[in-house]
Amino acid sequence: MVSDGVKQHSVLVVEDEDNIALALDYLLTREGYSHDxxxxxxxxxxxxRDMQPDLVLLDVMLPEMSGYEICQAMRLDPDMGAIKVLMMTARGSAIERKKGLALGADGFISKPFELGELRAEVRRLLEG
Structure with a gap:
């Protein structure tokens, strides 16, 4: 999407908890990103694959397929390899972080997160 010659970044939120998804929706809307x-x-x-977003906000603990599996599959697929991934988890240990980054995540944030911290990470990844 282009407005005033500036491409609007797109973000896909992969999150099963509605209250967290709502907070992310609020933040992304305020920042002017298109998102789903x-x-x-x-x-x-x-x-x-369908959306080709600029960034995926990816929860680790999801029904049916983990965020780790999704991140790994993205990094193995040339069509999705360049998409930025910011992993989010309530289990924010150093081991979890290391695993996410080893599988190809571009960033890792622990829940509950401060909106300012999340905003800074999203901006870093999208506007780098």
Whole structure:
């Protein structure tokens, strides 16, 4: 999407918890990003392929397919390899973070997150 000659970044939120998805919707809308959401791991890859977003906000713990599996599949697919991935998890240990980054995530944020911290990470990945 282009407005005033500037491409509007697109974000896909992959999050099964409605309250977190609502907070992300609020933040992304305020920041001016176009965005969509899927709530189920098995719906994520087809939607990413179809949408080709600039960034995927990816929860680790999802029904049917984990965020780790989704991230790994994205990195193995040349059509999705360049899409930025910011993983989110309530289990924000150093081991979880290392695993996410090893599988190809571009960033990792622990829940509950501060909106300012999340905004900074999204901007870093999209406007780098």
């Amino acid at each position: 959401r899927v709530a189920n791991g098995s719906e994520a890859l087809p939607r990413i």
